[in-house]
Amino acid sequence: MEFGLIVVGDEILSGRRQDKHFAKVVELLGARGLQLAWAEFVGDDPGRLTALLRRSFAGGDIVFSCGGIGATPDDHTRQCAAAALGLPLVLHPEGRVNIEERIRETAREAGHEPDFGAPDNLQRLKMAEFPEGAGLIPNPYNRIAGFTVAHHHFVPGFPVMAWPMIEWVLDAHYPHLFHAAVHLERSLLVYEQAEAALTPLMEALQRDYPGVRVFSLPSVGDAQTRRHIELGVKGEPSKVELAFDAMQAELQSRGAEFRLL
CATH class of the missing domain: 3.30.70.1130 (EIF_2_alpha)
Structure with a gap:
């Protein structure tokens, strides 16, 4: 199995932000005797992103995808991954608990009790909607998890979150490849x-x-x-x-x- 990288976001293609994930993923893989086989950059267009994911799911590689897993109108990665696999989006029970704990902490820091039915909190729960059967990738920064499905690992676009999450995936799921792929x-x-x-x-x-x-x-x-x-x-x-x-x-x-x- 080879490793691939997908970086999602119009802001990268327009130049408003510079990609930092490519070099870091190469570094994280190299430290484990592994190598990146390919990388693709794609904007926020759902049709194009779904087509790319459908192709990469069919390829059988281990793929990291950075960006687009939030709950704002320009975040489509969760939905596109589900569409590419022909699966429904479902609210992940553990992911929901993680987000509710985050809402509770934020409310109490502000000096009031959480209102889980508030529109903004209901919107936050969408970040725990993943393709059916997906597993969680723990997020040490704010506990709002990424997700894994079909050897594809989806993390946020923020490096402070994405990079430790990618490291966790490598060490938790693929240590058996470290020595087999010495390069x-x-x-x-x-x-x-x-x-x-x-x-x-x-x-x-x-x-x-x-x-x-x-x-x-x-x-x-x-x-x-x-x-x-x-x-x-x-x-x-x-x-x-x-x-x-x-x-x-x-x-x-x-x-x-x-x-x-």
Whole structure:
């Protein structure tokens, strides 16, 4: 199973807010020997979000989705997840208790008893409406849970809530994957070489070392930096080391100038 990330919100696509989830999810996975396979950004359009979720549910990956699980008119993630799975939205009993406890605490801090029938509190309870059969993701910030369904894990868009919730999911649900997915990446800088001239070497490495992926990141250079290509291999550690040694040997035989990173 591979890991994917969905970031939801018009504010990201418009540039009003900068996404912070991508880099953090890469970090959280990497600390556990795991790797992000794909990421998609989508706005608040329900049709587009439902189509994306329907496709990702069918793919069988482990997916984190950040944003859109509130109860305001521009929050559609809960509804779209249910629609994509063909399931009804239902009020989760434990989720309801968590929200009612939060309402009670907030009221007493303000010096009065909670009114659970007040329109604003009834609206808050919608944040515990999840696709039927969903499990809860505890929220250490305010106890208003996210939810899990079909290896998809839905958390708020706020980093202070989302990141510890994602960590909890990884450690609670997927520790068996931590060592099975150990990943190594090795790279070097090759100077003053054309990428096309290095392509046969890259193709040979991928052919001769199955499971190793080769990458190339060219830089045109500037007044301070020479033209170079970051050339590397990634994958299972023992195979990566062999492929990396073969890469260096071939570059040396060509008389290419390079520097290890």
